[in-house]
Amino acid sequence: VPRQVRARVRRWRARGKSVAFVPTMGALHAGHLALIARARRAADRVVVSLFVNPLQFDNVNDLKAYPRDFTRDLGILSGAKVDLVFAPRADVFYAKDHATRVVVEGLDRVLEGAHRKGHFTGVATVVTKLLHVVEPDQLWLGQKDAQQVAVLKRMVRDLDLPVAVRVGATVREKDGLAMSSRNARLSADERAQAPALYAALRAGAQRLLHPGRAPAVHVAELAMHVVLARAKLLRVDYATLVDPRTFSAPGRDVRRGLLVVAARFPSARLIDNLPVRLGGAR
Numbered sequence: 628v629p630r631q632v633r634a635r636v637r638r639w640r641a642r643g644k645s646v647a648f649v650p651t652m653g654a655l656h657a658g659h660l661a662l663i664a665r666a667r668r669a670a671d672r673v674v675v676s677l678f679v680n681p682l683q684f685d686n687v688n689d690l691k692a693y694p695r696d697f698t699r700d701l702g703i704l705s706g707a708k709v710d711l712v713f714a715p716r717a718d719v720f721y722a723k724d725h726a727t728r729v730v731v732e733g734l735d736r737v738l739e740g741a742h743r744k745g746h747f748t749g750v751a752t753v754v755t756k757l758l759h760v761v762e763p764d765q766l767w768l769g770q771k772d773a774q775q776v777a778v779l780k781r782m783v784r785d786l787d788l789p790v791a792v793r794v795g796a797t798v799r800e801k802d803g804l805a806m807s808s809r810n811a812r813l814s815a816d817e818r819a820q821a822p823a824l825y826a827a828l829r830a831g832a833q834r835l836l837h838p839g840r841a842p843a844v845h846v847a848e849l850a851m852h853v854v855l856a857r858a859k860l861l862r863v864d865y866a867t868l869v870d871p872r873t874f875s876a877p878g879r880d881v882r883r884g885l886l887v888v889a890a891r892f893p894s895a896r897l898i899d900n901l902p903v904r905l906g907g908a909r
């Protein structure tokens with residue numbers, strides 16, 4: 628119940644304890660656990676939410692197919708030294724006539740935003756609600772959803788929300804595939820081709836070490852598409868280089884870029900990214 632969660636956290640904070648919050652949609656994997664462990668080291672108390680947010684799914688089938696196993700998730704969290712789990716029911720958390728949305732303009736129109744209409748508005752709205760319930764000192768997010776990180780950092784800044792946004796590194800399988808709840812949906816053949824996303828990012832990063840005279844974005848895109856084309860079951864939504872703050876093409880003075888990729892298998896859509904340093908003269 629939101630009121631009880633808020634009261635509990637307020638008691639901790641009144642006693643001088645710092646509180647970290649890790650929002651999740653359940654289907655917990657090693658990536659979540661690494662994020663929770665980081666949060667644990669950074670704060671005195673850790674709160675985790677389990678909530679499959681209907682507002683952020685642009686596709687009813689994706690929402691239906693989203694893996695849910697509450698009992699398993701609770702078991703995992705009890706082993707992860709989490710102090711409090713907030714798992715509201717959707718019909719309780721959202722009033723029947725819920726009408727309010729938080730829109731982060733611009734960032735919600737490009738790349739993931741363009742491919743998943745309304746997705747970031749759904750994310751920004753639920754995270755605003757969750758932050759108001761939990762009132763944490765720190766909000767912990769995974770780097771794998773880099774555009775979500777950019778959207779939420781902008782929202783926190785724009786709305787003066789009193790929370791520090793912290794980012795945990797992407798956790799990968801041995802073959803490079805980024806951990807994701809959607810990986811569970813891949814067929815054996817798709818799973819065998821899935822490391823192509825990370826391989827493409829690495830190829831892009833490698834090429835950017837010696838970009839030559841061509842624009843960095845073109846160099847990176849070409850290198851990534853060559854690798855992705857080998858994965859025959861994949862349909863690429865985008866594979867490009869962006870400024871991680873705006874998710875559009877980096878200006879000439881930008882030193883830190885982000886390679887981003889999104890691609891669809893018949894069974895699931897995957898995303899991944901890799902930060903890169905950009906040279907001076909481009």
Ligand code: PAF
Pocket residue numbers: 650651652678680683750753754772775
């Ligand atoms: O990254 C996620 O799992 C979700 O987008 C989040 C941040 C929990 C909001 O529903």
